[in-house]
Amino acid sequence: MFADIAFLLYLGHLIADYPLQTDHQAEHKTLPSAAGWRANLGHAATHVAVYGLLLALGAAVLGWRLPLLPALAALLWIGATHAFIDRRWPVAAWMRLARQESWATSGGAVHVDQTAHIAALVVAALCLSA
Template sequence: MHNPRSAAFPAAYALLRIAADAADHWVQTDRQARCKAKPGLEGHRALAGHVASYAVTQGLALVAGNRLLGLGLRRRSMATALALSGATHYVIDRRWPLRKAADAAGKGPFYRMGGPLGGSYLMDQSAHHVMEGIAAYVATR
């Protein structure tokens, strides 16, 4: 017997991932990208603006996809998923937590390889993908 909820997870993940890519590379302002990892208030303000637009972008995609694809996602589950995705995005984009995690895992040399669009960028994106996968699972519960 086919369970229509079984299609909800991959669809939710695809919607969150597509929206995240758009939010990170099209919606985020140049100032937010340059300043979000800076120490102090300047960094936190830039990052807060980025994460807000990121969450809105993901929210629009998830709500539209839920309606258009008939996924049957509940509002509370979607809101919880978006909160999880936004909160973890904030931590990851501060950069130092991911750098410390890479060092602790023995991946520091890879993290530092190739400058800002090398290993650090790839590990950043990988961490976002993992958290979006968890968020998609939460959205389908």
């Protein structure tokens, strides 16, 4: 069950982060303003909605019995971690701490960002499949 859940969550991540993220969200989600937070939380809400739909689909098609409260907790975890990571300063702070400033300025931040998102999804998948 873990592999099925993890795969659907990863697919949901790709769907919500690329085809469903608006230009406005991508450009404004890191701004330290109300508009930045609205863009950020709107993008995170898209993730939660997509993951919720895919988990419901997985339950219907694959016969999963996901308890409601753990499933809601997993969706909250995913939304909160996604919003936090997408503020970009956590990734920048990690890359400074790991002495990756050169890599950060040459495109590495995107890879660290995506790795952090997938790590959060794996935690959710582990909790849901336990």
